[in-house]
Structure formats: structure tokens, C-alpha cells
Amino acid sequence: MRSGRSRKQNSTAKMAEEQQESSQGELEGVNCLAYDEAIIAQQDRIQQEIATTNPLVSERQDLSVLQSEYAQDDTIYQLKIKDLHKKYSYIRKTRPDGNCFYRAFGFSHLESLLDDSKELQRFKAVAAKSKLDLVNEGFTEFTIEDFHNTFMDLIELCEKQPGLQELLSSFNDQNMSDYVVVYLRLLTSGYLQREHSFFQHFIEGGRSVKEFCQQEVEPMSKESDHIHIIALARALNVSILVEYMDRGEGGTVNHHVFPEGSDPRIFLLYRPGHYDILYK
Numbered sequence: 193m194r195s196g197r198s199r200k201q202n203s204t205a206k207m208a209e210e211q212q213e214s215s216q217g218e219l220e221g222v223n224c225l226a227y228d229e230a231i232i233a234q235q236d237r238i239q240q241e242i243a244t245t246n247p248l249v250s251e252r253q254d255l256s257v258l259q260s261e262y263a264q265d266d267t268i269y270q271l272k273i274k275d276l277h278k279k280y281s282y283i284r285k286t287r288p289d290g291n292c293f294y295r296a297f298g299f300s301h302l303e304s305l306l307d308d309s310k311e312l313q314r315f316k317a318v319a320a321k322s323k324l325d326l327v328n329e330g331f332t333e334f335t336i337e338d339f340h341n342t343f344m345d346l347i348e349l350c351e352k353q354p355g356l357q358e359l360l361s362s363f364n365d366q367n368m369s370d371y372v373v374v375y376l377r378l379l380t381s382g383y384l385q386r387e388h389s390f391f392q393h394f395i396e397g398g399r400s401v402k403e404f405c406q407q408e409v410e411p412m413s414k415e416s417d418h419i420h421i422i423a424l425a426r427a428l429n430v431s432i433l434v435e436y437m438d439r440g441e442g443g444t445v446n447h448h449v450f451p452e453g454s455d456p457r458i459f460l461l462y463r464p465g466h467y468d469i470l471y472k
Contacts, residue, residue: 271443
């Protein structure tokens, strides 16, 4: 009898212990969920603050505004800003929302087309054909049509030779601006997949080019790197020069032209994680 009662007590104790562990696990799950929700809420607040303090594309500003963004005793960046001053006079900032490369590219190139009717017509023809190229690559026409139409609308706006302010207003319209960004992302993805045998060598993590595009190119707010710039520059046959301002040694800013050896029409400033537009 004693041993039977002992087994029953042990069984009861074990059940109580398991219930306690289960309750603790549920509590930890609730705590983790609350923590995740708090992080998401904080990220939303940060994005809202960025949106209220930064236009999608700013007015053109004197390059000297960069100096006030860094401490005077930040020798590395202050020297590199002085180096930039040797080639550029103005900067136009873009909102730091992960879409800055595409927005900077889109605005800068269309701005340059306002004074170049020959390049405008060439670019319009490439842009018009690009939807068919994407469909041939496997994208659904119905899915991409609205984005392509918005892109063409802005190009046709440039044909009417509007004032610069009208183009700037269009790029600061959230819906229109984001539609352009989406389409430029699709063009980048389409070119990468079309030339997958070349780009596969540059993709890490054992992913295919298609997987890379689905994860790192097509989603909004995903930041851009060399591979994105190369693909978009080639897809639209537009030359881009990027000035890289980082904490690398030396007081000069390094630059890279995409595609290599081409004559750049667009000048962008890259600081870790962000792109702005430069003007000579």
C-alpha cells in the first residue's frame, strides 16, 4: 500500500511539475509575443517619424549641408565632404526608407531628360518595350500593368516639358512614387533573372537568382547593393556613377561607374545604407 501511495504521489507531483512548466512556457510565449509587438510598434514609430521629417525627394540643397550632419572633429567624414566639394555643388536627399536607390535613380534620370529630348525618346522606347520583356520573363501582365502605366505616365509628363517642380511633386506623391519604385524593382529582377548565368556567381547563401530576386529585390524597403545597380543600369541602358562615402581610410571619396567604362548621366552619393542625388 505504501509503495502504491508513493507512486501516486510521484505521479501527482510530476503532473503538477508538467503543468507548471506548461504554464511557464505559455507565459514565456506571451512575453515573447508582447516583446515582438513592442519592437514592431517601435519600428512603426520610427518609420512615421522618418516620413514626417523627410520628403520622398527633397529640394536641391547646397552640398555644405552635409558638413552639419557630422561632428566637426569627425575628421574622416569632414575630409571626404571637402573632397566631394571638388566635383559637386548640390545634393538632393531622398527618404531613408530602403527604397532610396530606386527613387534617387528614377527622379535623377527623369530630371535629366527634361533637357535632352533625344535621350528622352530613346528611354521612352526602352521603357515601353520593358513590359513585354517582363512578361516574357514570366511576370503576369495583369500584375505589372498599373506599375508600368505609371512609369510611362511620368516619362510622357517629361515630354510635355513641365517645370521641375511638377516632376518633383509627382515623386513626392506617395502612390505614384512607390509605383515607380515597384516597377524599377521589377525591371531589376527581370534583368537579373534573364542573365541568371552571369549573376549567379555573385549571390551568396546558396540561393538561386530567382530566390534572391523574390527575397532581396522585388519586396519594397529592401536595400540595394552593387548587383541591383548593375542590373538596372543595364536593363535601361543608363549609366550611373556612385560616390562611396564611408569610414575607409584616406580623405578621398571612391566612386564606381555602372556599367564600367560608360559615360554617367546620374550621380549618386552612397553612405552606408542610403543613397542621395549629387549635382556637379
